[in-house]
Amino acid sequence: MKNSNVLYQHGTLALLVPGLLDGTLTMKELLEHGDTGIGTGEGLDGELIILDGVPYQVDSAGNVNIVDDSFTLPFANSHFAAYNEMMDVEDIKRDELQELIDKKAASANTFYSVVIKGTFKNIKTRAVKKSSKPYDTLAKTAEAQSIFERDTVEGTLLSYYSPQVFDGAAVAGFHSHFMSDAHDFGGHILDFESVSGNVVFQCFDSLLQHLPIDNPAYKHHDFSSDDILGSIHKAEG
Amino acid sequence: MKNSNVLYQHGTLALLVPGLLDGTLTMKELLEHGDTGIGTGEGLDGELIILDGVPYQVDSAGNVNIVDDSFTLPFANSHFAAYNEMMDVEDIKRDELQELIDKKAASANTFYSVVIKGTFKNIKTRAVKKSSKPYDTLAKTAEAQSIFERDTVEGTLLSYYSPQVFDGAAVAGFHSHFMSDAHDFGGHILDFESVSGNVVFQCFDSLLQHLPIDNPAYKHHDFSSDDILGSIHKAEG
Secondary structure (H helix, E strand, C coil): CCCCCEEEEECCHHHHCCCCCCCCEEHHHHHCCCCEEEEECCCCCCEEEEECCEEEEECCCCCEEECCCCCEECEEEEECCCCEEEEEEEEEEHHHHHHHHHHHHCCCCCCEEEEEEEEEEEEEEEECCCCCCCCCCHHHHHHCCEEEEEEEEEEEEEEEEECHHHECCECCEEEEEEEECCCCCEEEEEECCEEEEEEEEEECCEEEEECCCCCHHHHHCCHHHCCHHHHHHHHHC | CCCCCEEEEECCHHHHCCCCCCCCEEHHHHHCCCCEEEEECCCCCCEEEEECCEEEEECCCCCEEECCCCCEECEEEEECCCCEEEEEEEEEEHHHHHHHHHHHHCCCCCCEEEEEEEEEEEEEEEECCCCCCCCCCHHHHHHCCEEEEEEEEEEEEEEEEECHHHECCECCEEEEEEEECCCCCEEEEEECCEEEEEEEEEECCEEEEECCCCCHHHHHCCHHHCCHHHHHHHHHC
16 A cells, blocks of 8 residues: 555645645645655644654744644645665755756656755755734745754755646645754755755656645635746745 | 545646657556546547446547557546436536536536536537657647537536646646447537536546656656647647
């Protein structure tokens, strides 16, 4: 049953744009689809990263919390880790690394995940701040986010790559979260200067896209007037 | 294992646009994900419809063939039928029926399927014509399609509805194929005037999107210069 070829996704990025932020999946349910993942909590409650089955949340105060099974999420990804060695890197700049990964991944049309363990320099992360009903739009939430920085930190970057044709459902391109080895720093990665460490890679042949079809706000929302792609790329870029 | 909440899709509509038409899934594999479905063969070889586990192909000469397990497809959908009664209709016009289904489905943001069994008036279908390598683009193939018409015919319409945010991966809105009870007429539905019969409905909470990640043409294609949405809506409308 643990199919490592499938990337699970609950919700779509599109539903964050107008602020459809009810928690529609529990962490327990998310973990049934993987031991590795990323996501956000109800109301955009921080940045989640699941490593070896443990779900860490970086909240907007910068605290790292382990959340329990009943924690709910409007949007999340998970999968069962079965990574393959890609390369070791030594003080490589972010854009050079990106190019190397693109080249070695050998397809822009495939969902895949990359994990980088190592020492990151001048890393900048953000964590969104929980809003309550009526929830803020993604653009408004992005304004209220907290930004965290470290000169040097050891930790794990977990990234999902999604093909262009799924933009809106997912973030086309890379979507990366971070957790320090000391479990005291993390969030959604905005930038880093360079990294030394090890890069592993896992390719998926399928996306299992699960939608919150019983959530009234999702069910009845008219997405036609939302600027889905513009808002996503402004907020997630 | 037969999960009737999941709609399976192999390939994306986007890959038909530049003519990535290798058959990358066998009918045997497609039937493992459902007893009901639609699709097309390698090189856009006709219009497929699977009803009660039997895969019928309408080829560009208008013949109806049952294809075997080794028949390959570049794009297809399937699911396990578990339909619920929606309504009986009496000589209802196509656009009125559409409105009623939209209303009763009660969500434009959910994948679902509709089956209509009955008597269709002035129905117009098409079947695409198989091309060989180098395959034609979707626009060119659409020019070479055959069109079939019947004044009155009894048969089954199978339709999948996909939410707007998945446009490009799927056809946003309805994608409908047809097969007559006599198994002598069918194809991709372009239009019909009215229908009398029974409408059933099945809602999915998940899309299992499978991609041909080992196909070299798919792997290496650069979709960025294709007019995906324009071409799809011109050809599939």
